[in-house]
Amino acid sequence: MSTLISVRSEDIRFPTSLSLDGSDAVNVAPDYSAAYVVIETSAGDCGHGLVFTSGRGNDIMAHAIQSLGQQLLGDDVESVLDDMGGLSRRLTRDSQFRWLGPEKGIIHMAAGALLNAMWDLRAKRENVPLWLLLARMPVDDLVDLIDFSHITDALTPDEARAILQAGQEGRESRIAELLRDGYPAYTTSPGWLGYSDEKLVRLSREAVAEGFGMIKLKVAGDLDDDKRRLALVREAIGDHPVSVDANQKWEIDEAIEWMNELAEYKPFWIEEPISADDVLGHLDVKRGIEPIRVATGELVHSRIAFKQLLKLGAIDVMQIDSTRVAGVNENLANLLLAAKFGVPVCPHAGGVGLCEIVQHLSFFDYAVVSRTQEGRFIEYVDHLHEHFVDPVVIESGRYLAPSKPGFSSEMVASSRAEWSYPDGAGWRGLDPAARTADTRQLAERFSPYQ
């Protein structure tokens, strides 16, 4: 028996704005960051979790994790790990904290970091990678993990059970296939708005040569630029799937007009054409640009929002994010909702640790939920993986199956120390403007709002 003796959060930031890696029409100069948490037990073992953020405000996120996490101190670890559904409800339904959401934004992501850290601990204790722990969990135990409140009109516990029950057939052969062949990836590495045409073309060719099933370009800064960049990419890589991503820059009518201008370049999907909060608007956009697929999800705040997008038939691709919602538990609901409505899940990743964490969910999805990889890829961006203890491994454009025990969410201790903000050695070495994360000048230079 062990008790939970500490919950410590950390503010870790990388000065990515200096190179404009990760730049798009809305996120003009992010400093990729992690609000990181270590949960420690009296047995001496730990669970690690994080929330990805864009820099400024990472301190608030770390504070939220710390504050919400104090509720867990002194808890019996085995009891908590045995009832992760109960933990999920405690963290998202606390009668005082919930006012700060409810179930959205900072407080919800904090619940997700704590839940994911406990999942990391549980998988380490069971000496198995998380995806495999979930894939082999009894169906009723999986159903118990899910908070069905506010979604029973779209997915009941019985419907969830039936989907998972069907997923038991052929499970072990799909697991063997995943262990052998991995899972398809696409990459966004070539397409950041801050990159030169030469770099865009070179990286696009390389991505296709490396075997990625799709590449993605950021758009929505300037229509002529978008056309020029898409034409260059089409010239370089032919008919290979290319998606575009507007990061919510447009109004509904603007999205329809702009995408009809880009239709000749045959984009595979348009991602985040409008505000992710505009459920009804997605249906208008979808109808206005068919047959181009509509994708969204990295900023969809909960299963309740996803439920509506699916019920309305407003999206063709669902992009779950591993640190936007309340952890593994809520993403199980999201995966089952997608399966119920027959929409493929192509997770958002990149940032800090998002590839490492979210891959477990797609591997699980293939093993016992969707049971297909058709039209599905996990996003891949080649940033910052060296800071993780169990970094993703990409081969021939596919994620190889995570094999180490845990959730792959643990960062290297020396990286955490070096990029601790604002006093880590990495930040001390930068000039004062960068060290204070005052990227205002860069932001103004690239701002779409002028």
Added chain:
Amino acid sequence: MSTLISVRSEDIRFPTSLSLDGSDAVNVAPDYSAAYVVIETSAGDCGHGLVFTSGRGNDIMAHAIQSLGQQLLGDDVESVLDDMGGLSRRLTRDSQFRWLGPEKGIIHMAAGALLNAMWDLRAKRENVPLWLLLARMPVDDLVDLIDFSHITDALTPDEARAILQAGQEGRESRIAELLRDGYPAYTTSPGWLGYSDEKLVRLSREAVAEGFGMIKLKVAGDLDDDKRRLALVREAIGDHPVSVDANQKWEIDEAIEWMNELAEYKPFWIEEPISADDVLGHLDVKRGIEPIRVATGELVHSRIAFKQLLKLGAIDVMQIDSTRVAGVNENLANLLLAAKFGVPVCPHAGGVGLCEIVQHLSFFDYAVVSRTQEGRFIEYVDHLHEHFVDPVVIESGRYLAPSKPGFSSEMVASSRAEWSYPDGAGWRGLDPAARTADTRQLAERFSPYQ
């Protein structure tokens, strides 16, 4: 000319969970709290703003305000006050902070507190109550305050201008009427779930005798209890309007069944039957319980969410909240959306300071937007007003017009010191369990989730 020299936030909490004031089916034992901010200028004057919260997590909210507010230090005050629309966009669109929302939850409410504090400062400098400042502002200046992004499909700047232009006719006579007669109120004071039947009946009779146009009861704990309490109230006050409030406790089908059971008591509206995030669900509920009105808003996170509820015709009553969204600016958008779609606005209030702040918006609404008080009331709860420098004045069930310069958002300095959490004198005088705000036992006793 003056510069902005400090932004200081404070964590102020009141131990209201000890008396169960404010208890409902979801908010079972709140400690009514304010994440408070004072913005100080080099001229020596200040603006005051706050976000209402339920207790735990108020520290996170205060941190968010402090962190987001640091962007303003050193700014030229007059330039900022002259371009409050620009300030709104700076605070909600910062390319790094926005990832934490975007436009929802803690980071969005923090932007609201800062904006509202600047509005308080501006109204004090112009020596006028805020509602009157807004009511007499040139139409084009009002339109410039609003961020139309993600709502132009429902409300364009030209449509907003036309509504406000029409509102100029008869404006001064409506202002005179407001100054003379005030604005109708309803009260929730009798109906908290934690109150005894005797207290419920007594307070209901008193409320009607005092002239309140409606009273509101919390429901959704237990159907038999709800029927008994509604029957008692109907017996005590006859046909007087009585609304009920489920605080998002139900699923869609449950809401429809439960409300059909309560229909015989003729509720004026059902408030928050389901999750405020479930836009589509509100339409199902509305169709399932007609002619009972459906109301929501205190947890509707932005103009984008309200836009959809209105476009879909899913609500009959829109309940804006003064500290849930990005301040005065976003609530101007909300009021204009409501006017466009012909839905009455009945603001949520209560908590800490919500009555004081939101009254300004309804007075403005009547002066130049909706130009009617039909079917409209501002919520009133008789808690904690003594802690405000310019507390609301209720006479014969109506809010009297705020007359002091500013936004009525300033708290009494001694109250702020006494209830500063956790070290204020008020908290030091409580027993340790209360002082640490560990109301877990109370919460469990009243939890609807067992």
